Amino acid sequence: MSACKRVQQWATFARTWHIFDCKWQDPYQSAGVIKKYLMGMHKPIYHPLNDCGDVVVCINSREIALRGEDWRRRAYFHHTGYPGGASWTLAWELHNKDPTMIIRKAVYRAMQGNLQRRHTMERLFIYPGEDIPEDVLQNVTNQIRQLRLVPTRLDHIPEEEVKNYPKVMDYPEDYILK
């Protein structure tokens, strides 16, 4: 094998580290994307028996956004195994206890339940904030695109821009300002 081909071989089977910013992202929608990178399904050489999955680092998992009333409607089930050991934890309660748990469970459920799943999950790193260890950060070479736009708050938009923004609604002629 020539030197050039050897390097190509290394590059093909090397693990790439991807970073994903969970800020204002739906964990259940982004789980599908994260799973794809974790299992290596974005590669043309993908095969279930081929160990070609990548590493994904999720940051800002405390800032995830759930849709509508999901924070109080979604329940996470756990059973201790003893009689009467069932418990249902609401999504906001779980997020209070561990801000990384919702995204981890979402990715775990997005994958098929086979023997490989637990090993694939080992390649997922989740951090609640932006501070991640230096040795993790220096491996990262790629960023996964966010699925949803991060919304801007009205008080964070500069006043000049608010003032010069086109106007859609005009007051009626006899309106009394308040």
Add this chain to the structure above:
Amino acid sequence: MATIIRNGFSLVRKSIFPSSARAIATTKQLNIKEIREQKDGSKLVIEGVTLPSPRAELLVRAEKLTPSAIASEESDVTKPCYLCALELDVKHTDVLILSQFVRSDGCMLPRRVTGLCRRQQKKIGKMVSMAQKAGLMINLTPAYCKKDPRKRKDYKKFNTYFDEKTIFMKRIPDQNDRFKR
């Protein structure tokens, strides 16, 4: 007989208290007004000051944008209101548009002020409340509100986004995440 007496009474009443006098205005009742209260000493002065509409030169209307296209459209379909005519895809995150339909304390303006059609008024009103719940317009809220979402309690504390498709749904279906439970 009774009708004649009733009509006679109403004629007499109208001649004494002429109600039509209220409809005649000697002053021009146009322009936006602002009510100002001034207090100097024991005297309280309340005056209505006429003001020009703020940022009127930035007003966007569909008929001004493309006069020829709108004129041809008007022959077959007329749009019920100015927002329908603009054909904007407004999302609940477009706070710069939504804040125009809102009073300074964050309440939605009524339809007689906004001049929207029924459907658009409902849609904009719902999107305003979505933006408020998501904490995107927290500078436009009453003083007693817990403004910052981080300072709210329980499930209100965390980021929430909304789907605009659910606005006109009778019953909002559970999110289908296709995962096993």
